[in-house]
Amino acid sequence: MSGKFELHLRVRVKPESRPAFEALLREAIPVYERPGGIRVRVVQGLDDPNQLTEIVEYADRRVYQADQLRVESDPELKGLLARWRQLLVGQPRVEFWSDASAPCTPWPPTLPELRTDRLLLRAFEERDAYPAAMLCGDFEIAATTLLIPHPYSRDHAIGWIRMHHRAMIEGRGPTYVITCDGDLVGAIGLMVDRTHERAELGYWIGKAHWNRGFASEAARAMVDHGFDVLKLERIFAGHYAANPASGVVLKRAGMSHEGTQRRHVLRFGVWHDLEMFGVLRSDWLLTRAEVSG
Numbered sequence: 001m002s003g004k005f006e007l008h009l010r011v012r013v014k015p016e017s018r019p020a021f022e023a024l025l026r027e028a029i030p031v032y033e034r035p036g037g038i039r040v041r042v043v044q045g046l047d048d049p050n051q052l053t054e055i056v057e058y059a060d061r062r063v064y065q066a067d068q069l070r071v072e073s074d075p076e077l078k079g080l081l082a083r084w085r086q087l088l089v090g091q092p093r094v095e096f097w098s099d100a101s102a103p104c105t106p107w108p109p110t111l112p113e114l115r116t117d118r119l120l121l122r123a124f125e126e127r128d129a130y131p132a133a134m135l136c137g138d139f140e141i142a143a144t145t146l147l148i149p150h151p152y153s154r155d156h157a158i159g160w161i162r163m164h165h166r167a168m169i170e171g172r173g174p175t176y177v178i179t180c181d182g183d184l185v186g187a188i189g190l191m192v193d194r195t196h197e198r199a200e201l202g203y204w205i206g207k208a209h210w211n212r213g214f215a216s217e218a219a220r221a222m223v224d225h226g227f228d229v230l231k232l233e234r235i236f237a238g239h240y241a242a243n244p245a246s247g248v249v250l251k252r253a254g255m256s257h258e259g260t261q262r263r264h265v266l267r268f269g270v271w272h273d274l275e276m277f278g279v280l281r282s283d284w285l286l287t288r289a290e291v292s293g
């Protein structure tokens with residue numbers, strides 16, 4: 001895809017925050033437009049003056065992708081975005097518009113690839129839908145996770161991939177496909193909550209690839225990414241008590257057991273206790289210093 005591309009962010013500003021919002025836009029727009037090839041316009045709703053659409057226009061796909069990477073890692077932009085979110089009622093609604101002036105499918109956001117000894121973690125693409133559906137369709141994967149439906153079709157996978165692209169664009173965290181020697185073996189992601197600078201880690205590995213250390217290797221890489229690049233304060237995860245392999249993975253990713261939420265989940269007619277794990281930035285820094293020193 002080439003040519004101009006627009007991101008439309010529909011927001012509702014808290015009425016009492018309107019002056020602060022306008023001041024923030026005056027400060028933020030030049031910062032946002034600084035790399036070139038990006039233009040930001042703001043359109044006010046006719047019925048409700050606090051209903052605004054912020055239109056971000058990208059010269060081409062390359063500019064858009066570079067911008068996605070910048071939003072992930074630039075502390076100045078992240079600070080401005082955090083302040084922007086606090087002035088809004090609810091979440092912004094995001095739409096993507098192409099040259100044809102019609103809503104279009106979001107381009108896959110660019111994620112920095114993560115490499116471990118054996119694995120390459122990269123952004124999901126629509127071509128991954130079929131292999132993901134084949135692996136995810138296993139009942140044992142659905143049974144030990146919270147949200148994966150069963151049976152699981154290629155359409156579920158496409159919807160899931162698009163949902164994650166949207167989440168990434170909205171700054172709600174990256175999801176990676178896990179590959180080994182070019183084959184898709186699983187998925188892993190962080191669901192980021194910027195209000196509390198924390199994220200929940202979630203993952204699955206296709207059954208044919210279990211017990212080869214893949215989840216542990218990918219989880220360690222994601223925890224490093226969460227602290228090192230996303231600058232989070234805390235990363236946490238929960239696993240069903242009946243799924244001890246996941247507890248092994250979380251401990252290997254540097255997490256400690258923080259407690260048990262009894263009968264917390266009802267999944268496919270079965271009650272589950274949830275074992276909660278977490279790691280703080282300070283724990284991670286300490287471990288890193290010990291390893292390197």
Ligand SMILES: CC(C)(COP(=O)(O)OP(=O)(O)OC[C@H]1O[C@@H](n2cnc3c(N)ncnc32)[C@H](O)[C@@H]1OP(=O)(O)O)[C@@H](O)C(=O)NCCC(=O)NCCS
Pocket residue numbers: 140141142144145203204205206209210211212213214215216217238239240243244245246248249
């Ligand atoms: C949980 C899951 C991600 C583990 O993936 P994996 O790649 O097999 O994990 P790893 O190989 O890195 O580590 C698993 C460890 O648990 C151990 N293990 C497996 N079954 C176990 C059991 N019943 N009790 C205790 N340990 C167990 C394995 O032996 C392995 O340890 P080892 O390396 O010392 O042999 C995978 O089973 C999965 O995707 N399950 C379905 C989805 C899911 O549960 N996701 C997590 C939601 S919290």
